[in-house]
Amino acid sequence: MFNNLTKKVQERFLLPKLPKEPLDASSCESLGYKFEYNNGDVFIVDMSTREHEVIISTLQDFFKAPNGGVLTDPPIEVCGQPFHPSPNANELRIAPDIAVYPNETYVPRPSNSGPNYLGPPPSDTQGNAHARIMCEIAVAQNAHGWKNKCALWMNQEYVRCVLGIKLYNLRTTRTNGYFNRSMKAKLWRQGVATRKWHFGTVQKGNNLSTGCNAPGIPAYQINIPIGDVFYDPPIPAIGYVPLVVRPAIIGGNFTIDLYEVQQRVLKKQPR
Numbered sequence: 001m002f003n004n005l006t007k008k009v010q011e012r013f014l015l016p017k018l019p020k021e022p023l024d025a026s027s028c029e030s031l032g033y034k035f036e037y038n039n040g041d042v043f044i045v046d047m048s049t050r051e052h053e054v055i056i057s058t059l060q061d062f063f064k065a066p067n068g069g070v071l072t073d074p075p076i077e078v079c080g081q082p083f084h085p086s087p088n089a090n091e092l093r094i095a096p097d098i099a100v101y102p103n104e105t106y107v108p109r110p111s112n113s114g115p116n117y118l119g120p121p122p123s124d125t126q127g128n129a130h131a132r133i134m135c136e137i138a139v140a141q142n143a144h145g146w147k148n149k150c151a152l153w154m155n156q157e158y159v160r161c162v163l164g165i166k167l168y169n170l171r172t173t174r175t176n177g178y179f180n181r182s183m184k185a186k187l188w189r190q191g192v193a194t195r196k197w198h199f200g201t202v203q204k205g206n207n208l209s210t211g212c213n214a215p216g217i218p219a220y221q222i223n224i225p226i227g228d229v230f231y232d233p234p235i236p237a238i239g240y241v242p243l244v245v246r247p248a249i250i251g252g253n254f255t256i257d258l259y260e261v262q263q264r265v266l267k268k269q270p271r
Helices: 007-013 025-030 050-067 143-153 226-230 258-268
Strands: 033-038 041-047 076-079 084-086 089-094 098-102 133-138 161-175 178-189 192-198 221-225 253-257
Touching: 050 076, 050 098, 050 133, 050 161, 050 253, 050 258, 098 226, 133 143, 143 161, 143 178, 161 221, 178 221, 178 258, 221 226, 253 258
Parallel strands: 133 161
Antiparallel strands: 033 041, 033 089, 076 098, 084 089, 098 133, 161 178, 178 192, 221 253
8 A cells, every 4th residue: 555655756866766566565664665545645744764763762861861761651751653533634644753642640641533523622543642742854855845744733732842854964064973963843832922943063154163063052952841742622512521630740840951952963964
């Protein structure tokens, strides 16, 4: 069913030529593609490069930190690329690079999701409670498509925030032996103005440094309330009453240090 890997998309992302016979999901994953599924068609949106994957791994560590090392039944569940229904199209299933969920102890699986996963309350395509925080990472994907994908998630009110990170092309100059690179982070939160950070070794559009040159600099740290993960409002129309139990960590923040992200990217990018 994964049969619409087109020449146009291959050329856009400089992908190897794909076989003409249909591909299954595991084939796409082994080729290193980040893709979306729409009623039998697959659309490639980025490549799973080392830089792409190390950002995902680093962000997952930040989001797991409040669990305090608990691996079995942690209060916060962090997953990579789980399919969710698109907020704007019933037939389109899309997956973020990272999805942050509440544990079922605090937000149970919806019982009224139905075949289209629309709820209420909404769920992912496996019937789990809809993820509350999404992350989108772009390397080959252009900035316009990346921003549109992030903004699209925000059309689902249960998505409380989206963190996007975009890497730009390598420069020819170096800092501490690594090629300079511009990097941008952007945070969308429901009811809050969008914020952005330029945290690479150099600014976008010039060769001036960004100032993101050490860990722990407040200007290059992103704080996201842990409470966003446990958003679960009552729905009087269907008699849905959320659970009252909440984890002790709910009053804290996820703190994402962009210098740590920058450094891990520099060490994994081409040299």
